[in-house]
Amino acid sequence: MGRAPCCDKANVKKGPWSPEEDAKLKEYIEKHGTGGNWIALPQKAGLRRCGKSCRLRWLNYLRPNIKHGEFSDDEDRVICALFASIGSRWSIIATHLPGRTDNDIKNYWNTRLKKKLFGTVPQSQRIPHHIHHASFSSLLQSSSPSSPSPSSTILHNCRNNTSHPTARSFSGFEVSYSSSFSNSSASCITAASVLQPQESLLGPMQQYQLKDGLQMFGGEASSSSSDGSCSNQINQGKELEHEYGGAPGSNGANNGDQQIGMHSYFYNEANESQKLMASNGGGADGWSEKSSNGLFGETPLDYGLEEIKQLISTSSCNSFIFYESKAGEKVMYY
DNA sequence: AATACTGCCAACCGCGCCACA
DNA sequence: ATGTGGCGCGGTTGGCAGTAT
Numbered sequence: 001m002g003r004a005p006c007c008d009k010a011n012v013k014k015g016p017w018s019p020e021e022d023a024k025l026k027e028y029i030e031k032h033g034t035g036g037n038w039i040a041l042p043q044k045a046g047l048r049r050c051g052k053s054c055r056l057r058w059l060n061y062l063r064p065n066i067k068h069g070e071f072s073d074d075e076d077r078v079i080c081a082l083f084a085s086i087g088s089r090w091s092i093i094a095t096h097l098p099g100r101t102d103n104d105i106k107n108y109w110n111t112r113l114k115k116k117l118f119g120t121v122p123q124s125q126r127i128p129h130h131i132h133h134a135s136f137s138s139l140l141q142s143s144s145p146s147s148p149s150p151s152s153t154i155l156h157n158c159r160n161n162t163s164h165p166t167a168r169s170f171s172g173f174e175v176s177y178s179s180s181f182s183n184s185s186a187s188c189i190t191a192a193s194v195l196q197p198q199e200s201l202l203g204p205m206q207q208y209q210l211k212d213g214l215q216m217f218g219g220e221a222s223s224s225s226s227d228g229s230c231s232n233q234i235n236q237g238k239e240l241e242h243e244y245g246g247a248p249g250s251n252g253a254n255n256g257d258q259q260i261g262m263h264s265y266f267y268n269e270a271n272e273s274q275k276l277m278a279s280n281g282g283g284a285d286g287w288s289e290k291s292s293n294g295l296f297g298e299t300p301l302d303y304g305l306e307e308i309k310q311l312i313s314t315s316s317c318n319s320f321i322f323y324e325s326k327a328g329e330k331v332m333y334y
Numbered sequence: 335a336a337t338a339c340t341g342c343c344a345a346c347c348g349c350g351c352c353a354c355a
Numbered sequence: 356a357t358g359t360g361g362c363g364c365g366g367t368t369g370g371c372a373g374t375a376t
Contacts, residue, residue: 015369017345036361036362052346052362057344060345061344091364091365102363103345107342107344110342112341
């Protein structure tokens with residue numbers, strides 16, 4: 001049984017916002033605030049829109065101090081370093097880039113930054129547009145078990161090859177690919193570095209054995225933040241939520257700091273199969289990661305793009321496929 | 335000039351989490 | 356302890372604009 005829809009879809013307008021709608025929404029929120037209830041807001045504001053849609057429009061476009069346009073090199077570095085560290089946690093990354101929204105950053109990463117980092121795919125080897133647009137998670141989910149597509153085969157093999165729980169902490173993998181994308185005999189390599197505690201942006205990785213089938217990776221099991229309010233607790237297989245520092249400006253201790261900190265990986269055996277089917281994003285296969293102090297206050301983001309590229313190539317964050325072209329050029333699909 | 339392809343971005347969707355009754 | 360509603364997040368899609376063929 002599915003979840004009840006958040007609004008009456010039939011009576012709700014979809015698609016691009018008109019200037020009139022923008023004005024209405026802006027005016028209402030500036031006058032009354034959101035009232036802590038986005039669902040009721042459109043009706044009060046006289047908009048035929050879903051509350052979620054209003055929220056998105058406000059947060060991503062109408063709210064004051066939103067920055068549009070080109071990302072600076074500094075912003076690139078922040079995004080890359082945080083991505084290498086915490087993966088596709090766009091909302092957290094966004095808190096470190098005042099004026100940028102998670103949606104902006106996500107789009108920027110997907111459309112440009114990845115290419116900037118990893119180079120472009122030669123025209124002759126490009127995946128057709130419709131496939132390029134489909135993520136691997138959808139490929140994985142939509143493929144039939146009896147006739148897996150090459151890409152899903154790769155994913156499947158990779159997961160099955162990682163029998164060591166440590167290996168499963170990482171949803172990322174590398175694929176050594178011979179010549180063409182359709183070669184179904186592609187071998188899957190779970191990078192050796194993945195299996196070992198590794199040096200990273202965050203310093204030496206450490207592994208902790210915890211009760212109830214939990215293991216934890218990361219730096220210090222607990223670390224202090226600038227306001228001394230750190231927490232890093234585990235409770236019966238469920239990590240306790242921690243403070244990420246909130247929206248830009250909301251956390252005085254961290255406002256504008258372009259730093260990242262220690263983070264930890266948690267594994268919850270009980271959730272693995274469910275999550276495995278749910279998605280292939282960071283933490284999809286039962287693992288999740290959490291900053292141990294939420295304030296990213298340990299390591300300065302002074303890495304060059306090359307170093308970051310290296311880190312992203314060898315670490316955990318996403319389901320990229322790297323393969324070498326005939327020219328020996330390493331290119332990435334995702 | 336017409337068509338196909340690609341890049342980009344705004345918006346949507348579904349799910350997990352949390353607060354509260 | 357449980358159910359429900361709302362929020363927030365990440366993934367995905369749709370469509371327009373620019374570029375290549």
